[in-house]
Amino acid sequence: MAPRIQIINGPNLNLLGKRQPEIYGAETLDDVARDCEALAAELGLELSFYQSNHEGGIIDCIHAARETCAGIVINPGAYTHTSVAILDALNAFDGKVIECHISNVHKRESFRHHSYVSLRADGVIAGFGTQGYQLALRRMAVLTA
Numbered sequence: 339m340a341p342r343i344q345i346i347n348g349p350n351l352n353l354l355g356k357r358q359p360e361i362y363g364a365e366t367l368d369d370v371a372r373d374c375e376a377l378a379a380e381l382g383l384e385l386s387f388y389q390s391n392h393e394g395g396i397i398d399c400i401h402a403a404r405e406t407c408a409g410i411v412i413n414p415g416a417y418t419h420t421s422v423a424i425l426d427a428l429n430a431f432d433g434k435v436i437e438c439h440i441s442n443v444h445k446r447e448s449f450r451h452h453s454y455v456s457l458r459a460d461g462v463i464a465g466f467g468t469q470g471y472q473l474a475l476r477r478m479a480v481l482t483a
């Protein structure tokens with residue numbers, strides 16, 4: 339059976355394409371989902387796609403992935419820098435985790451330089467724009483083979 343990968347996007351990423359395009363680009367989250375689906379078919383991965391502006395929704399999604407998914411690609415948005423609860427949920431997930439940021443968070447404000455999620459992530463992608471999700475899926479295909 340093809341490994342299933344859960345892609346999770348956190349707060350404000352529903353506004354992708356409209357919000358600060360000079361930082362996050364012109365592609366919408368639907369564009370990202372469409373490109374990821376096409377690549378997943380090539381790589382032999384099954385995908386689930388989830389976005390929430392709420393910490394609890396993201397945590398519930400991670401819990402559900404415990405039963406169904408071999409890996410999680412997560413862009414927790416600003417929760418990256420604040421959420422011990424999302425880190426704890428990821429620590430209760432046995433599969434692979436890749437943290438993905440559209441912007442290069444290390445080139446930005448110092449409060450974006452620390453990530454709780456990085457304490458759990460098997461790999462981190464930042465600064466590749468929305469192409470980062472596809473790079474994450476390519477790595478997931480290797481990690482979950």
Ligand code: DHK
Pocket residue numbers: 349350351413414415416417418438439440441442443450
């Ligand atoms: C997205 C956000 O919404 C920010 O809060 C993070 C991240 C960076 C991104 O680059 O995708 O600091």
